[in-house]
Amino acid sequence: xxxxxxxxxxxxxxxxxxxxxxxxxxxxxxxxxxxxxxxxxxxxxxxxxxxxxxxxxxxxxxxxxxxxxxxxxxxxxxxxxxxxxxxxxxxxxxxxxxxxxxxxxxxxxxxxxxxxxxxxxxxxxxxxxxxxxxxxxxxxxxxxxxxxxxxxxxxxxxxxxxxxxxxxxxxxxxxxxxxxxxxxxxxxxxxxxxxxxxxxxxxxxxxxxxxxxxxxxxxxxxxxxxxxxxxxxxxxxxxxxxxxxxxxxxxxxxxxxxxxxxxxxxxxxxxxxxxxxxxxxxxxxxxxxxxxxxxxxxxxxxxxxxxxxxxxxxxxxxxxxxxxxxxxxxxxxxxxxxxxxxxxxxxxxxxxxxxxxxxxxxxxxxxxxxxxxxxxxxxxxxxxxxxxxxxxxxxxxxxxxxxxxxxxxxxxxxxxxxxxxxxxxxxxxxxxxxxxxxxxxxxxxxxxxxxxxxxxxxxxxxxxxxxxxxxxxxxxxxxxxxxxx
Amino acid sequence: xxxxxxxxxxxxxxxxxxxxxxxxxxxxxxxxxxxxxxxxxxxxxxxxxxxxxxxxxxxxxxxxxxxxxxxxxxxxxxxxxxxxxxxxxxxxxxxxxxxxxxxxxxxxxxxxxxxxxxxxxxxxxxxxxxxxxxxxxxxxxxxxxxxxxxxxxxxxxxxxxxxxxxxxxxxxxxxxxxxxxxxxxxxxxxxxxxxxxxxxxxxxxxxxxxxxxxxxxxxxxxxxxxxxxxxxxxxxxxxxxxxxxxxxxxxxxxxxxxxxxxxxxxxxxxxxxxxxxxxxxxxxxxxxxxxxxxxxxxxxxxxxxxxxxxxxxxxxxxxxxxxxxxxxxxxxxxxxxxxxxxxxxxxxxxxxxxxxxxxxxxxxxxxxxxxxxxxxxxxxxxxxxxxxxxxxxxxxxxxxxxxxxxxxxxxxxxxxxxxxxxxxxxxxxxxxxxxxxxxxxxxxxxxxxxxxxxxxxxxxxxxxxxxxxxxxxxxxxxxxxxxxx
Numbered sequence: 001x002x003x004x005x006x007x008x009x010x011x012x013x014x015x016x017x018x019x020x021x022x023x024x025x026x027x028x029x030x031x032x033x034x035x036x037x038x039x040x041x042x043x044x045x046x047x048x049x050x051x052x053x054x055x056x057x058x059x060x061x062x063x064x065x066x067x068x069x070x071x072x073x074x075x076x077x078x079x080x081x082x083x084x085x086x087x088x089x090x091x092x093x094x095x096x097x098x099x100x101x102x103x104x105x106x107x108x109x110x111x112x113x114x115x116x117x118x119x120x121x122x123x124x125x126x127x128x129x130x131x132x133x134x135x136x137x138x139x140x141x142x143x144x145x146x147x148x149x150x151x152x153x154x155x156x157x158x159x160x161x162x163x164x165x166x167x168x169x170x171x172x173x174x175x176x177x178x179x180x181x182x183x184x185x186x187x188x189x190x191x192x193x194x195x196x197x198x199x200x201x202x203x204x205x206x207x208x209x210x211x212x213x214x215x216x217x218x219x220x221x222x223x224x225x226x227x228x229x230x231x232x233x234x235x236x237x238x239x240x241x242x243x244x245x246x247x248x249x250x251x252x253x254x255x256x257x258x259x260x261x262x263x264x265x266x267x268x269x270x271x272x273x274x275x276x277x278x279x280x281x282x283x284x285x286x287x288x289x290x291x292x293x294x295x296x297x298x299x300x301x302x303x304x305x306x307x308x309x310x311x312x313x314x315x316x317x318x319x320x321x322x323x324x325x326x327x328x329x330x331x332x333x334x335x336x337x338x339x340x341x342x343x344x345x346x347x348x349x350x351x352x353x354x355x356x357x358x359x360x361x362x363x364x365x366x367x368x369x370x371x372x373x374x375x376x377x378x379x380x381x382x383x384x385x386x387x388x389x390x391x392x393x394x395x396x397x398x399x400x401x402x403x404x405x406x407x408x409x410x411x412x413x414x415x416x417x418x419x420x421x422x423x424x425x426x427x428x429x430x431x432x433x434x435x436x437x438x439x440x441x442x443x444x445x446x447x448x449x450x451x452x453x454x455x456x457x458x459x460x461x462x463x464x465x466x467x468x469x470x471x472x473x474x475x476x477x478x479x480x481x482x483x484x485x
Numbered sequence: 486x487x488x489x490x491x492x493x494x495x496x497x498x499x500x501x502x503x504x505x506x507x508x509x510x511x512x513x514x515x516x517x518x519x520x521x522x523x524x525x526x527x528x529x530x531x532x533x534x535x536x537x538x539x540x541x542x543x544x545x546x547x548x549x550x551x552x553x554x555x556x557x558x559x560x561x562x563x564x565x566x567x568x569x570x571x572x573x574x575x576x577x578x579x580x581x582x583x584x585x586x587x588x589x590x591x592x593x594x595x596x597x598x599x600x601x602x603x604x605x606x607x608x609x610x611x612x613x614x615x616x617x618x619x620x621x622x623x624x625x626x627x628x629x630x631x632x633x634x635x636x637x638x639x640x641x642x643x644x645x646x647x648x649x650x651x652x653x654x655x656x657x658x659x660x661x662x663x664x665x666x667x668x669x670x671x672x673x674x675x676x677x678x679x680x681x682x683x684x685x686x687x688x689x690x691x692x693x694x695x696x697x698x699x700x701x702x703x704x705x706x707x708x709x710x711x712x713x714x715x716x717x718x719x720x721x722x723x724x725x726x727x728x729x730x731x732x733x734x735x736x737x738x739x740x741x742x743x744x745x746x747x748x749x750x751x752x753x754x755x756x757x758x759x760x761x762x763x764x765x766x767x768x769x770x771x772x773x774x775x776x777x778x779x780x781x782x783x784x785x786x787x788x789x790x791x792x793x794x795x796x797x798x799x800x801x802x803x804x805x806x807x808x809x810x811x812x813x814x815x816x817x818x819x820x821x822x823x824x825x826x827x828x829x830x831x832x833x834x835x836x837x838x839x840x841x842x843x844x845x846x847x848x849x850x851x852x853x854x855x856x857x858x859x860x861x862x863x864x865x866x867x868x869x870x871x872x873x874x875x876x877x878x879x880x881x882x883x884x885x886x887x888x889x890x891x892x893x894x895x896x897x898x899x900x901x902x903x904x905x906x907x908x909x910x911x912x913x914x915x916x917x918x919x920x921x922x923x924x925x926x927x928x929x930x931x932x933x934x935x936x937x938x939x940x941x942x943x944x945x946x947x948x949x950x951x952x953x954x955x956x957x958x959x960x961x962x963x964x965x966x967x968x969x970x
Contacts, residue, residue, distance in 0.1 A: 274572065
């Protein structure tokens, strides 16, 4: 017999809940051990003088908690007793995911980030020293404003106004990198399952920030000229989504850039649909040739486009400073959300990056990054042409950090990755960036962090692996493979 | 007649939605202006050959969007047309809140933070210089791990293990201050309306992080010896809450500290209820007399308590570095959430604070803070005794930054604040910290940021205002006032 003590029919807690709580306690204090068979509902109902449905309801709650498991025809068993006096963390947390181990590849095309070898360390040190010797150091070390460090906010907003990327009706919020901007936008504009349109493939951090908060994330294909406008128009008209997130310049992962006319068309479509455009412009300043196209924000006649920028791709990703420029009512709401997320962004880095920018060192560094970036991009394009097997396609970006490669059928970039890693080279397969069905042939090559020599060696290695596999498959089923290419 | 074009009965979009979308577009492209009277549902139904309920459904959606407003007996009118091609941000954002303007008071008891005049600037500069001259500077400036800067994580975890505040089964996550720890815990443990128990009154940042995410936040009163255990036991037994957030040492806002026996009782109650205990220990290192009590985490036989700490109260609040120590499966989940919140915390500040701690400068500074803090606390207690009107009660903390004052009836701390501010002194009324019904007589005095002289002057001014008001009220209705005191 279960040691259930007297129930109180006059209690605010219904009887089934009282039964549930008593059994729960018997399990958590170890009196009912893992594997213990609970009495049948009819039996316990008889013992306690209760209705059988009351017992069933109590058992259902226990099952929902993962504390008991029912087996048809055999009854219910204690299933997952916590340690003595302890919590069952795996049950509380719904632990299913397994952390991926980072690749040990020596040449990694996996990360869309600058090379640390290019960091201008002496200039960074000078900025730090100017900040810590400066008159504002006490203010920087004291609790600050959720909106960001005042002098940096003013500097960035003035810069944006001067280039037509901020209106008088706009304001600015400093975020802890661009990733936090996505997170805050989700909280303020897509907290209730709203529809959010992103590019497909897309930077996974943008997709995840919305998907994990249960927004309805829908993808629109990206071609060499950016987001597919016909597909976008269809989606905007049929769904009137809340948000459209777009990287018009040197998109991650494809490297695609939208032509000016496509930008204007996108703005007009979004405006008609009442959809807020979020422009991720973190790669915009990295135009190696042909100049930087005007941002959506600059082109937008309504001024409603929300512009995201960051120092991370241009300067130091380890200093987490990005910013959002948008209409004042939105920035006010985002600032409130920022406050209850983390009070405010780190002020030392804000001050150091302000010094880096206003001293002209950022622009000098950018010129250097443009030169080396152009060389790296060229090395990547050359190596793709030289080494990748016939039938491979790749994008031809003119800036940014990424290139999108489509292997000939039936090569699967995900399946081939372990082989590449064993040969010392890594990349990210297309599936990491997919919103809808992933393209198994696709992969991203992030070239900015590697030297031209590493790029050449790495792509030569990849080319050898892909070519070998292609020959193997074609030898195995020549007709099928030919038909597919 | 409304210019509604042909509807498509075979479309996937139902007819009422097609009507809604067409009218929506007529409004957003400016063809239907603000104030335009829409045809009656019967009239439009006739025009389009549709059922009247179809039109009503379309109008309902428009009304829901805030685009039209219905007036009984007069029909429906276009109500809030966006600017030409622009979005209606106020409608999108549900703008109701108005930003509070900061007080211009010269003596502010409002902020629970250290005085910037006490910041050890030369030592901070030395740490910065050591970091930027050190061998790890490239790593610090490069993209880092979501879990935090490795050397800082290892240092803090070893420190915690040495003092028995971390088990072998525990791990650590660096957060952007303690506020972000609350935010991440909400995402992982209370994302679906779970019940979260907090102290009442409580630090508003903790309450807000959960309440804004629609958790069911319930308060348990805090007395001079911390959280009310009888009320807590009742709540734990009846609600089996997911989380219990508690500041056992120098609680904000009351300054209350739980005795050791109460801590053990709390742990046992929470363990029986299957409730996760989150211990906010950011004030623990600030014991001006009587030493630092053992944390819940140290006392917890199960080891399940989750410990939150930060450098903000001890060192520099403008550098946003806090940390969470808890069971490994939880830390793993929090780290994932951290990654999609902001990738990782700023690494420059993490490295500088690590240098500050491991060089011994933090401990030297802490000794200085303990001495000045003790003087400031004493000045606060002395001034309360000297100047506050008879019948006033206040807590007697032995550390931390805050003291809780209850004015005699019928004084209302919120109503009296503008008068205090005009006299150059500010504080926060009790309502800012309330979970349930606020105590109108209560207010918080945060003393750590003020010199003993400022404290004396400030509380003397407050005492004069409170005494004057009390005398005025008693003169106005002597019987009632006497009865209340």
